[in-house]
Amino acid sequence: MSAYRLAENGHLIDRDKPVSFRFNGQTYSGFDGDTLASALLAQDVQHIAASFKYHRPRGVMTAGSQEPSGVVTLRSGGRQEPNCKAPEVEICEGLDAHPQNVWPSLGFDIQAVNGLLSPIFAAGFYYKTFFEAGQTGWHFFERFIRRAAGMGEASRLPDPDRYERANGFADVLVVGSGAAGLAAALTAARSGAKVLMAEEAAHFGGGLLASSATINGVPARQWCRETVLELTGLPNVTLMARTAIHGLFDDNTVGALERVADHKAQPEPHEARHRHWTIHAGQIVLATGAFERPMVFDGNDRPGVMLASAAVQYAACYGVAIGRAPVVMTNNDSGYQSAFDLRALGVPIATIVDPRDTVDPALLEQAASLSVTVRTGHVVASVSGRKGVKGVRIAPFDVRGGQLTGAGEHLEADAVLVSGGWTPNINLASQAGGKPAFDAELQAFLPGAPRPNVSFVSCGSAAGVFDLQSALASGQEAGRSATEKAGVKPLTTPTPTVEPTSPDVRPAAVFDIPPRRGKGKCFVDFQHDVTASDIALAHREGYVSVEHLKRYTTLGMAIDQGKNANMNALTLMARAQDRPIEEVGTTRFRPPYVPLSLGAIAGRETGRQFRPVRRSPIHDWHVSNDAVMLNTGPWERPRYYPKSGETITEAYIREATTVRKGVGMVDVSFLGKIDVQGPDAAEFLNRVYSNAFLKLPVGKARYGLMLREDGIVYDDGTTWRLSEHQYLMTTTTANAALVLAKMEYWHATAWPELRVKLTSLTDQWAGMAVAGPDSRAVLQAVVTDLALGAEDFGFMAVGNGRIGDIPVTIARLSFSGELAYEVFTASHHGLAVWEAIMAAGQDFDIIPYGTEALGTLRIEKGHVTATEIDGRTTADDLGLGGLCSKKKSFIGSALLGREALLENNRLQLVGLVSKESRALLPGAHLTASGSSESAGHVTATTYSPALERYIALGLLRRGRERHGETLTARFPLRGDTHEIEVVNPVFFDPDGSRMHG
Amino acid sequence: MRIGCPVCGDRDAHEFTYQGDGSRTTPPLDADQDQWFAHVYERTNPMGRHTECWLHTGGCRAVLIVERDTVTHEIFSVRLAGAQAAIHDEEAGQ
């Protein structure tokens, strides 16, 4: 004896297309166009959920995204989706929905016992206990609290669906497609402005879809359809349904979620499930409508208690009657209109209860004509029934005193339709605007003025204009002014005529009915089970400010985001504080306006496509030669080239040994490369590098050290002078972008007079280092037009030659400490030059080597990299103090001399040798024997084939004075201690004879 | 937030990289330790109108001086820094 499908009506459903779906393990059938809520109500399934804390039976209260209670979980597996609002879920064949947060079942939920203990579980109870037995006690209780808390269960499997991002542009963005939205869009569109109208629901029209009014003589629905048809036909208009505008950010940048395929069993191949739009709007018209306001009375959360306008929508749009004997309670005239509309739609409304003593006689007359009894001066004091409405208690009520004035009487009823007034939807306006203003007539807040860098205008019920005719006019005016501000000449059209005039929504200030003798459960935030007594308790305990109240009671933090709770909470708070609501104020609304899938915001930047991959021109060769690759920031670099099952250690030892004894080649295309060109290039380099660069001759390269402005080492690399005005600077791979940006900053802000141009060449040049005693011979075998003999091409020489007919630039540099050359060529020819050198090197058993072997070689030479240049070390700390010129000023020179940077107990670069002939561990800490106080740490370790010992570099306090000392390298994470000896960091060929030979 | 790059036009702020307080003028390299300390370490950090330096890393790589309100994020002006500024002004003059 409750909700049922009406014989006719329901213009959004197609009665010829049945759709079967499952809920709570049972199969049901609805029609195409039904929502999960309307389809279940049509078959009298009202109890579909349990509340968060007390697990009270809950049903659907609204017809849209405002829904706080009717919340279910859809599907299972990777597409399982918790916390779905039943009125938003469009059913499709085979949809499987199930209740959430219930155990063992919806019908028999053990946790409902919480309801009996509710006095204990009042707001904030968990702050007052659970800590008596310390942390162990808390952790014990916490497990149960976490399992009881939380609504639905998220999937633990990867989501198979595709998500996308997109950007949209419009002169005028219209948010909402109700009367005001359509009027605004029409005005702007007809004026020729580029219009984008977004509607959160599946269909355009908003309140018009269930309105019994006529516009220009035709039913509102038809006017809406015709207007949408006209807009669809205009080329300058984009209409987006199922698209919620969720955020209004700086400079009219708007965030929107388009639910592309939620209404399908699953998306089409290549189709995104959701698309997140970033819309850049010239002007914004907020036609976001208003929420009908629930009222606070005993049992107001029972399934079957619903907003009056929602019941009208279910009847008009889905052909569903909410009950056979519903009672309407309203504190304003719109409740009457809903009752009359329901009667016209075939829903048998018997009684209207209105706390006001005097009511517009026309309404009473119309009620009488429909034999609907009206009980003025009365309210629904309480609802009886647990899993549905069995009956109500009607009682007399004193509006001024705000109290029941009698026991009242019981009335048979199977639904309670409530209208507690209307709250303009000012979420987006509040995100981006000033403080909202309280309207005493409407008992609600209106949008504040926009911030200076945001431009929007509110219209229709979102601006407190509820009369349909005025709303259309207000929409037109908003469309006109937005079009004008967007720089398009607006065309004005006469406002459509509306019959009959809309009911007056101004409410009597009755929003909560305190139960007699304080018994009874009156809910303010339905989903988080926050009751009127919780608010009184919060006030008593001093949580007086509106933000304290919300955080203490968790009011407004559920998935309806306070849409139903905020105004009633503020009213109760203002009364508790004995202050007008304007002074109590409201909290700032925060994005997003509706909950939105993380996948949509992430778009396609997940999994393998999370961040781009950068590859060297020689990449494919490395892969086809079994290189094991390593992520170095965005780059993929060869780490080592294992031969027939070699371990990484065996591979790098072989590679490093070959370079020391014969010849090897490593891809260095990853180095940052910058063209520094112009008449003042030399002066520029002299300012950014700590060592002198003015006199670097053409055809020579030099190692350069770059400091930060605070004197700490920033980056290093070699710079080659290619011609009088052109230098090629190389930087470390990791700092390439940062160094270029820093140099552009210094050039533009400090030295604009310098005639120099800085350009990235990282991808213009492929680079390879040929290193080893045989390197000269290999290159001489393949390079023409460039004499590479020891006397012709000395250390740090730079010259141009050819390999085949490919031009190459060669510099005699060495990072490995061997005789070595870096061969640069234009990227397109990188592979060809690499293969040519490999071919020429076959007679010398040339091998490719990777970053691991390069690490071994540089550690043996004591060359520093990012593990030593860690953003805290000075040049002197690293033994590079000599590179800080005393004869010039440079970036960092002024702050280099600060007290702490000159102390002698600083961490200094040292060499470390294992005294237990086993591998040293990077990240171990160096302690004087017998102490556990860290005096430094191990930065990089390797087995040294050249020295046949395990060696490492480290940073040690007063390191340079402690060569020969024995220390303990502690690695407590592995319980390892290791006796080591401090030595000079240049282990191998300290005088560089091999490099200079 | 959108920044009007004088070279590229109006662009979303994610194309730009903040380079720090733009109201400071880099001291000459041979200025003393106190001048450089004030430049490197001290900030007025106003609540309101603030001069900033941005780099259009996701676009033309111009260095820009932006005046912006640190409370409302409203941007009052954007101008080029360095040599580009001189060339821009000269051409705007024609």
Added chain:
Amino acid sequence: MALRTSRAGAWVRCGSVGEACSSPDHANGNGGVIRTASIFLMFLRKILYYHHICELWIIVVRGGDEALILTDRYSVLSLLGEALRGNRGWKRAWRAAEPKPQYDVVIVGGGGHGLATAYYLAREHGLHRVAVVERGWIGGGNVGRNTTIVRSNYLLPENSRFYEKGMTLWEQLSRDLNFNVMFSQRGTLNLAHTPGQMDGYARRGNAMRLEGIDAELLGREEVRKMVPDMDYSDQARFPIAGGLLQPRAGTARHDAVAWGFARAADRLGVDIIENCEVTGFIRSGERITGVETTRGRIHAGKVGVAVAGSTSEVMRRAGIERLPIESHVLQAFVSEPLKPLIDTVITFGAGHLYISQSDKGGLVFGGDIDGYNSWAQRGNMPVHEDVISSAVTLFPNLARVRLLRNWGGIMDMSMDGSPIITPGPLPGMYLNSGWCYGGFKATPASGWCFAWTIARDAPHDLNAAFTLDRFAKGRVLDEKGVGPAPELH
């Protein structure tokens, strides 16, 4: 044991046990009988409590439905007792104090650090004539806006020792404050994705262990056992190589920390004065001797400033124009409430993301600051895209979970990423600032050290390094090694 009566009721400071037992004013505060009875019962209760006999509370039912609970301690017994009486007996958590003209110490800023400082001034240093003046309502600033992570896994000893002191305070904070701050020691796991990152975490983890702090270096399979839902497939752009775990770290309920400290401080006589903005400072010569506020002048022997992101503006009102601090917006995000899904705190190593799940079921996460100066407590969408693409990359099952709320705090980013807790810069003034991302986890330690610094007019060893003049001397504490660029810390 000082007996001090105020207008409404008897205060009894209870010796070394250091717990607050007093019965501040109750609703109508009348009648001498009540006062003497309450003092006698207080003694009785004190004796019983001292011998740790179970909590005793006495209901005195006095005519009508007015009842007086003589103890104001939270406990399961007081919860049950009050439940039977419709929860009408609970006291205000902190009194709505009116500003007095003179205090020994005035703390500017009613956030976590300001309230904690006032609490420790009263509890550790016996200073009761203390006021906390807050511009809005307490807990409205960063303490109510962070992602609730508590840890001490720092590299530099100056930082790790300070934050470890915080950890020891956190571990008994609920009992100290008699307020459940829900400190959930579920571990913090920093993920590494390259050998180099593993080495970096080894250095940090070993440094922690040498300082006696818990730390474990996990390999890929150990991480997978602990957090199975992350992406271990070959589709991962930056495969997980392992991670550094601090088992004792975790999360705490941020609002409870502010309210817990406020209530405990109030019980020790501290005046908490909300809606009281400091508009200027009272000086005699160079010395700061009080504050001008929107609710009148308040003189004080010492003034402590703990206003985090607003530091520059407040100090400007004391004539200090330039500081090594920039205010930046850091956004935070919370998802819809879910059944238990993530059981530890996780940070992503290949993008800036930290994520955990609150006890109410919402996933709480954040990442980088927006990168430009801001006092707006809100940010823009590019950060949403970066943080959330990192979250969905790390947990591919989160694509279908919904974002419920997004907000921002004002971070006082210092020039080396480490805080400032120091006497000065003017005589009679004490500064607590520079907290960048780390303010919430530091709340107890910052309060404890700042109280010591104010009471003793000299820093404790734990905050001796957090000076204002360290930058001029080059004695920076740069955890990340990115130098004097506030937006990079």
Added chain:
Amino acid sequence: MADQSAPIEDGCFDRNNAKLSLSVEHPDHLVQIGFWPQSAAKVHKAVATRFKSKKTMPPGQFVSKGEALCIRSAFDAYLLINVDPVAARGDLSPDACAVTDLSHSRAAIAIVGPAVERFLNCDIAIDFSLEACPVGSAVQTSMHHIPVLLLRHAPERFVLYVYRSYARDLAGWMADMASPFQAG
């Protein structure tokens, strides 16, 4: 010697249709001429004479003469395409300008079809409508954290230039991004 000018895997764009098609392009040369206030007039004149354009073009545009294109990439730089470095310098002295050969630093991808604007807007927050971005526009922006240069040759034809090291990855990203436009 294999020509490695296009690092994009063949078959990467194998789902082209009438709505949207992607293809690899092979520009010969790409040279940047950087200059300073003192030499601006001289360089403008040199470029104007080569490209027969009357006045100095503002940044964000390009002009073409035969195969050669000239983009004003900044107030102090031009980018010439299909003009070799020596010709690009012409008789401008090293004091007057910095000529940088970038011919090997970029790969090029042509994007053609009626869906080109919607496709670009998947990642790029720029209004590509013809009013906002007419033919002859040179747009320097970024896509998927990668800097790109877009030239609009025709209402439905853009050529995108991307740094070479990113090219293969961006091509894969664009192919995936194009799939909804090219499906069915």
